[in-house]
Amino acid sequence: MNSLRTKFYKDKANGKFMGVCAGIADYTGIDILWARIGMLVLMWLSGGVVFMAYLALGILAENKPSGMYADRREEKFWQGVRQSPSRTAREVRADFRDIDRRLAAVEAYYVSSNPRLSDEIEKLR
Incomplete structure (x- = not known):
């Protein structure tokens, strides 16, 4: 299995703040809007614990390599492999x-x- 395509990356190209929600959306295959809404709800419900985890992921996670996928079909395939x-x-x-x-x-x-x-x-x- 190709570990470059099966690990979590933050996606600064499609991200708003640190690229964590965009990375979660890319990793799971869900729409980025739902990842952002879910993150906001979790941050509100957790009282700041999820925000600390978000910051930790934003600092520790690697940036998504450019040209990681050749096309949309390959991206969907690797999302399926991860899921x-x-x-x-x-x-x-x-x-x-x-x-x-x-x-x-x-x-x-x-x-x-x-x-x-x-x-x-x-x-x-």
């Missing part, structure tokens, strides 16, 4: 089984005796 590695592995296996099934169908079509294809090949000779 549920076993489910992501099942999805990848299912994708490979589907590719293998389709490839076998193509192979069977072209390798089997196909009289129409044979006739077309003979016409070209």
